Amino acid sequence: MGLRRLIKNYIYRKKFNAPKNLIIKKIKNSNILITGANSGIGLELTKEFLNLNNSVLATYNESNDNLLKLKNDKLKICQCDQSVIENISKIKDFILNQPLNIIINNAGVWGGKNQSLENINYENFSQAINVNAVSILKLSEVVLKYSKKNSLNTILNISTLYSSTEHNTTGRNYVYKGTKNLMNSFSKNLSIDLKKDYNINVFSICPGSVETKLNPNGILNPNKVALSIINILESSNEELNGKFIDLNKNILPW
Numbered sequence: 001m002g003l004r005r006l007i008k009n010y011i012y013r014k015k016f017n018a019p020k021n022l023i024i025k026k027i028k029n030s031n032i033l034i035t036g037a038n039s040g041i042g043l044e045l046t047k048e049f050l051n052l053n054n055s056v057l058a059t060y061n062e063s064n065d066n067l068l069k070l071k072n073d074k075l076k077i078c079q080c081d082q083s084v085i086e087n088i089s090k091i092k093d094f095i096l097n098q099p100l101n102i103i104i105n106n107a108g109v110w111g112g113k114n115q116s117l118e119n120i121n122y123e124n125f126s127q128a129i130n131v132n133a134v135s136i137l138k139l140s141e142v143v144l145k146y147s148k149k150n151s152l153n154t155i156l157n158i159s160t161l162y163s164s165t166e167h168n169t170t171g172r173n174y175v176y177k178g179t180k181n182l183m184n185s186f187s188k189n190l191s192i193d194l195k196k197d198y199n200i201n202v203f204s205i206c207p208g209s210v211e212t213k214l215n216p217n218g219i220l221n222p223n224k225v226a227l228s229i230i231n232i233l234e235s236s237n238e239e240l241n242g243k244f245i246d247l248n249k250n251i252l253p254w
């Protein structure tokens with residue numbers, strides 16, 4: 001890696017990584033549903049929420065090996081391939097009449113290697129629409145219908161600055177940008193409906209460039225990103241309702 005890149009990455013980490021000795025106090029004894037939790041940001045969120053004595057319902061798609069290693073009584077694990085919307089109903093059995101306070105819609109796919117106009121894989125596209133966007137609607141519906149009434153207070157959608165219409169100067173990546181843009185649109189719409197009907201706060205966050213399976217060249221450490229996200233969830237989610245933010249709580253353009 002060249003010197004310029006190293007300096008750029010160092011500054012990026014300084015700006016977005018969680019500060020050292022971050023003290024997290026408030027989120028304890030909560031019930032949290034995290035999707036796509038066997039790897040990356042979702043796995044680190046699961047670990048840290050469990051460390052804080054919360055109960056986590058973690059969903060996974062292909063493998064649950066990393067979740068099984070956590071060996072924690074407060075962790076429930078549910079297989080759910082979100083590319084098929086009907087699968088979301090499986091979650092009902094894990095939440096029936098149980099309190100569920102926070103949903104983190106973390107599962108996501110990139111949608112294929114080369115996403116120039118000539119190379120779009122339309123099968124990937126329709127699966128990505130479900131995983132990155134439509135499933136968050138179905139999950140909200142299922143949780144509101146079957147979990148304990150009035151327990152849900154926050155829905156956090158893990159989005160990306162790539163999704164922003166206003167910020168788009170690079171083109172391409174039609175599948176990822178388009179499906180995350182749809183997620184943002186649903187996030188905003190849910191923030192209006194669910195606030196009015198159930199007093200639930202819904203917002204989207206861009207975690208930045210994070211080193212994970214989805215982004216092996218990412219800059220930030222997924223554990224530090226998870227801590228920053230938990231820190232944000234501890235602050236007043238009321239003021240974040242309907243917003244799209246980065247890890248420093250700066251408002252991003254839709």
Ligand SMILES: NC(=O)c1ccc[n+]([C@@H]2O[C@H](COP(=O)([O-])OP(=O)(O)OC[C@H]3O[C@@H](n4cnc5c(N)ncnc54)[C@H](OP(=O)(O)O)[C@@H]3O)[C@@H](O)[C@H]2O)c1
Pocket residue numbers: 035036037038039040041042060061062063080081082083105106107108109131158159160161206207208209210211212213214215218
């Ligand atoms: N890393 C970054 O730089 C970055 C930047 C902006 C936003 N994000 C967002 O952050 C979120 C987490 O991604 P990550 O970076 O932590 O990458 P990751 O480790 O690849 O996590 C994505 C998770 O989504 C799951 N998933 C994929 N297809 C699924 C399906 N059909 N049904 C259910 N779950 C499915 C994956 O499970 P399987 O592997 O089992 O399929 C995986 O556990 C994503 O929404 C991503 O778009 C990441």
